[in-house]
Amino acid sequence: MTASRSIIPPLLFGVVMTAILMSLGFWQLRRLDEKTTLLAEIQSGIDATPVPLPAEIDPGMKYLPVTVAGQTTGEEILVLSGTKERGGGYNVISAFETEDGRRILLDRGYIEQDYRRTARPPVALSVAGNLHWPQDNNSSTPDPDLNAGIWFARDVQAMANTLDTQPILVVASEVEGEAQGVDPIPVAIEGIPNSHLSYAVQWFLFAATCAGMTAWLIWRIRRRTY
Template identity: 50%
Template sequence: MRWIGLAFIGLGGLAVLLALGFWQVSRLDQKMTLLNEIETGISAPPVDLPTDPQPEADRYLPVEATGRTTGAELHVLVSTRQTGAGYRIIAPFETGTRRVMVDLGVVPTAEKDPMRPAQKLTVAGNLHWPRETDRFTPEPERDRNIWFARDVDAMADALGTEPLLIVARELDPGLPDVMPLPVSIDNIPNDHLQYAITWFSIAALWAGMTVLLGWRMAGRTGRKA
């Protein structure tokens, strides 16, 4: 009975662990396909702002618009490898017929104030609805104009715009001290390879422990005989 139990637990556990590893390999292939599609979409030729943009269908859509900032801004705390700590500058953007938001880029913390004056710009970038908020995200410190995530709906309400955000890739003319931080796939997690390696490593350890236990059981049986 002990051999049957060992085989059931050992082989059953190994099958489960290998299945999880191969599932992660499959997810890796799916994620790579998705990332390639996103990267292709991000770099496609820009179009005009859609009339009725959809957060899922139009996420990352390349657009170009000409209009004016208003001098108002929201400052979103951010830290990047390129710039270190700084603030994303989110500004209202009036195109003549619409009032949307533009993520102009990032400034160092020392350049947070004063805010940039109103000016005419042509913005090329991507529509985005960032998934940066959860129940642990602090509420914005509105009196200090410090936000901790890009919450499109909340920012639109604060600035009196459509809930539509263009993340700038290029600004014409450029803004002194503001570095565009365009949409990219760099911040989209893709940990499936590491997960697959982990599951396969555990499977190898499980198989080794099963063989070791079987060897010890065989030794005890031989001594009793």
């Protein structure tokens, strides 16, 4: 086989693989644009003017800004949490009875570990926040420690079953009334992953590596042939 014919198979293979890897990189860049636009739309929805809690609610209303008034019942769930500024702590999820008689979940916000056992009796609150169906749990998330009253992820349906509420969660952003040491943690897009740029860089690096290896192999074949 001549040198020109012997380099055709690896050359074709290298060109095809490099093209495929490059196309995957460009696809990730398109996904980056789409995700950036989506996040901007979500942020715009989060920042919109709050409306009274709708009578009918479904997960399609995720992030809808709402207002509710009523009182906590003293029943709560503590979800293991933390902040960069203050370290580990808990999110306080309270059963909340609205003025019109509905019983929902209210994510009041963050407390430090030292305040875990502090009493938080029923208190009247007016809240502005967002409807939310968080996806905190995964296959490695431990089951709640019901004896200690500690959960490791927010699961709206499971929390509603435990506190005997509707499966509706409002995450507080502003609270009027006695906060009882709980600091609101508003819904934010920072927790929504957007890794498409890093994926695109990886695919382009794979493409460059493939092109380099193909060029090196062809150089070796030509050198051996001649």
